[in-house]
Amino acid sequence: MKILVTGGLGFIGSHTVVELQNEGFEVVIIDNLSNTTEKVIDGIVAITGKKPIFEKMDLRDKADVKDFFARHSDVSGVIHFAASKAVGESVENPLLYYENNINTLVYLLQELSQKPEAQFIFSSSCTVYGQAEEMPITEDASVQPAISPYGNTKQIGEEIIRDTAKVTNVNAILLRYFNPIGSHPSAEIGELPIGVPQNLVPFITQTGMGLREKLSVFGDDYPTIDGTCIRDYIHVVDLAKAHVVALQRLIGNKNEQKVETFNVGTGTGSTVLEVINTFEKVSGKKLPYQIVGRREGDVITAYANTDKANNVLGWKAQSTLEDGLASAWKWEQKIRS
């Protein structure tokens, strides 16, 4: 089967392309290269020996999307990663986020809903929960009003998909990611460093390499074991595999509803200081950091209840925080060598 992966040259997208190829799927990638480079294809080929079809395209161009599906009429399975994902940037430039994250979703669904059947896997985020009342977070935890336009586009995206699936032949699975980290063990693909990292782990690995003077820890006065925020850090290869399992579920008509939602995390929470300590252990480096003020919009704690993913989807994270940090460090050293 030929599967479209939008944003397939991005961090999670490229790891998912590898896992799809490992499962024998033919992959066509659409990417506008706004946050990645075409060289990522070389990394994918180095791992799997198979070159995916790549089309440089911007999904904001409705006519181009229509033309793509006319040329690839055998595509009925789509894994949709292409979106803008920087929380802070979304606050500064909301219309960029609503155009790029919502319009593109609508154009894809307009094409898929013309087909006799279609499978759609959507990249959602635990950010939709805001600060959930109960830990670990289950899929039926209430969706809180979004604290950023980025988070809002994920909530709106989920609603658009639910409304569309009700009246078309589109079946969908929404994957709510926790915090993706790490890179493929081969270090052929990983998180590309573009600009100053907003996320914790790439900032840590760049600090470990001496590219950053020190890590700023955004607050240590939270009501947690050591005062720093808790997150569920999931290895990107585990996350990628969850997409393939979800797609196979829909292809095999195993889904129990037209739209199913799964939290994709490890089920374990780690504080920022625990991540720092674990990085020091796996790298043998002392990480310079300083405690600074809290970051606007941070939730205190977020980690997944993975029962539904484990028992219904049939997927379970295999890697630990240590594995994720060790692979992130290996990747950072490789790209700086």
Ligand code: WQD
């Ligand atoms: C993790 C923890 C920070 C950087 C975001 C998005 C989410 C998803 C993943 C897209 C927090 C602390 C961070 C730093 C720090 N993105 N931190 N110093 O905010 O949990 O999630 O990225 O899908 O939607 O919301 O991830 O890595 O930015 O932060 O102390 O330099 O590390 O305060 O507690 P976050 P993060």
